[in-house]
Amino acid sequence: MTQGRRSNKFVKRGEILEIRIKDYAFGGKGIGKIQNEHGEFVVFVPNTLPGQLVKAQVQKASKTFAECKLLEVLEASQNEVDMPYQEIPGAPYIKLPIELQHTYKKQSTLELFRRIGKVENIESYFDEFISSPSTFHYRNKMEYAFSAIGYDHEQKTDVDEFTLGFKKRGTWWCGDDLKKDSGLFDEELENKLSAIKAYCENTGLSPWHGPRQAGFFRFFVVRKSFKTNQLLFNLVTTSADLPKFDLKKFATFLVSLFGDRVAGLLHTTNDEVADRTIATTGKIRLVYGEDKIVEELLGLNFEISMKSFFQTNPKSAEKLYSKVLEYALERKDTIDDSIVLDLFCGTGTIGQILASKSENAQIVGVDIVESAIKDARENASRNNITGLKFFAADVGKFLRDHPAYKGKIGTVILDPARAGVAPKTLKKIIDLEAKRMVYVSCNPATQARDIEQLSLAGYVLQKFSLVDQFPHTSHVESVMLLEKEG
Numbered sequence: 001m002t003q004g005r006r007s008n009k010f011v012k013r014g015e016i017l018e019i020r021i022k023d024y025a026f027g028g029k030g031i032g033k034i035q036n037e038h039g040e041f042v043v044f045v046p047n048t049l050p051g052q053l054v055k056a057q058v059q060k061a062s063k064t065f066a067e068c069k070l071l072e073v074l075e076a077s078q079n080e081v082d083m084p085y086q087e088i089p090g091a092p093y094i095k096l097p098i099e100l101q102h103t104y105k106k107q108s109t110l111e112l113f114r115r116i117g118k119v120e121n122i123e124s125y126f127d128e129f130i131s132s133p134s135t136f137h138y139r140n141k142m143e144y145a146f147s148a149i150g151y152d153h154e155q156k157t158d159v160d161e162f163t164l165g166f167k168k169r170g171t172w173w174c175g176d177d178l179k180k181d182s183g184l185f186d187e188e189l190e191n192k193l194s195a196i197k198a199y200c201e202n203t204g205l206s207p208w209h210g211p212r213q214a215g216f217f218r219f220f221v222v223r224k225s226f227k228t229n230q231l232l233f234n235l236v237t238t239s240a241d242l243p244k245f246d247l248k249k250f251a252t253f254l255v256s257l258f259g260d261r262v263a264g265l266l267h268t269t270n271d272e273v274a275d276r277t278i279a280t281t282g283k284i285r286l287v288y289g290e291d292k293i294v295e296e297l298l299g300l301n302f303e304i305s306m307k308s309f310f311q312t313n314p315k316s317a318e319k320l321y322s323k324v325l326e327y328a329l330e331r332k333d334t335i336d337d338s339i340v341l342d343l344f345c346g347t348g349t350i351g352q353i354l355a356s357k358s359e360n361a362q363i364v365g366v367d368i369v370e371s372a373i374k375d376a377r378e379n380a381s382r383n384n385i386t387g388l389k390f391f392a393a394d395v396g397k398f399l400r401d402h403p404a405y406k407g408k409i410g411t412v413i414l415d416p417a418r419a420g421v422a423p424k425t426l427k428k429i430i431d432l433e434a435k436r437m438v439y440v441s442c443n444p445a446t447q448a449r450d451i452e453q454l455s456l457a458g459y460v461l462q463k464f465s466l467v468d469q470f471p472h473t474s475h476v477e478s479v480m481l482l483e484k485e486g
């Protein structure tokens with residue numbers, strides 16, 4: 001559609017609307033409605049909730065509905081309560097009581113499975129909604145961005161300033177200082193982030209300027225271990241001014257702030273334009289201490305490096321994994337003395353926990369990230385778990401190259417990334433003819449799509465649970481058990 005041209009009788013692209021949110025759709029999309037003499041028109045505004053009056057800009061408009069970007073919440077919903085935390089775009093629902101968040105998540109996910117997954121009587125398959133053990137301060141990783149453009153909230157305008165925190169909601173170029181605890185990550189770290197910003201600003205070196213694609217400081221990434229309470233830091237900068245910045249001195253400064261909580265400091269060079277903390281061509285090197293931290297899940301120890309995927313809410317991940325184990329171990333005959341595939345295995349957590357609870361299972365883990373597979377192998381040997389094999393490969397290519405697994409698999413565990421399983425890969429997984437599948441998903445929208453294909457291929461949904469891994473966001477994790485008919 002051409003910018004500004006109307007394709008309907010209600011709104012046009014670029015238009016700024018003030019609209020009351022009436023309902024909640026999957027993925028945190030608030031639903032507003034416009035009525036005029038032509039009828040009713042639906043407007044979706046992400047990260048909003050029923051009762052709020054919001055200012056939003058139309059991004060896409062069709063004949064029947066429009067997708068908008070949230071610019072500002074003008075009036076809170078009557079369900080919102082005050083919180084002692086700094087509001088950040090990453091926690092749009094923090095003021096909503098957690099029970100109501102659960103209700104919205106559950107209802108919208110069930111609706112999605114009904115509509116996209118085409119599962120009738122979806123309620124009858126619902127097992128349980130699992131809450132996060134901690135409602136606040138549950139995250140074990142946070143990425144803070146430096147920016148040379150800030151935002152004056154009173155004047156409502158961009159300003160030139162050194163910021164360290166998160167991008168302002170709805171912009172990619174504007175930063176907002178995190179001045180205190182956001183309620184999501186480590187309280188001490190976030191309350192001291194201003195001191196870290198001041199240290200960096202006092203060097204006279206520049207923060208990243210998005211539109212100009214220039215500057216020295218880019219990101220400050222922190223991983224936390226709940227087991228040891230330690231913090232692992234990664235400072236991401238460009239390379240040109242690096243000789244002017246004393247990394248060792250910065251490490252000493254971090255130790256002066258956090259003492260023996262500091263596990264280590266890494267430095268990453270990223271001269272690429274893309275706003276990423278791990279550059280494809282850049283270097284990551286250890287400046288101080290250790291380059292990994294250890295986390296414990298269900299009694300096993302996992303060493304995690306900066307690059308590897310690791311569940312962001314480890315206490316809730318224990319609950320998620322327990323549910324995976326419960327579903328998988330219900331039919332021990334498809335686990336013990338059998339081959340179990342742990343596809344998209346990351347650092348091999350699920351496979352290792354399953355191996356520790358089964359007899360003689362041969363567990364094969366596959367993940368595309370080599371460093372995750374390296375961590376998986378090291379973790380298995382540290383935990384003295386045998387009978388596991390790990391492969392660094394694309395799942396689709398791995399199954400193509402290992403046709404011998406066909407017809408020999410008792411259970412497949414699937415835990416793909418947000419994009420879900422690629423259609424060709426899903427076909428190869430179906431061709432394995434496994435008796436059972438435990439499908440974990442951090443994006444029920446793609447899982448719903450895959451469920452339709454799996455059910456056409458004879459996999460029948462037995463039950464599913466939802467896990468609130470990310471309180472105060474629209475995200476929800478789902479665990480499904482499917483069994484092959486016949």
Ligand SMILES: C[S@@+](CC[C@H](N)C(=O)[O-])C[C@H]1O[C@@H](n2cnc3c(N)ncnc32)[C@H](O)[C@@H]1O
Pocket residue numbers: 309310311344345346347348349350366367368369372393394395396415416417418442
């Ligand atoms: C949600 S994580 C699952 C991690 C793991 N099950 C856990 O609980 O720690 C998804 C994983 O899929 C991997 N991945 C993404 N695309 C892939 C592909 N095409 N083939 C293999 N692994 C892939 C990612 O590297 C990531 O580790």
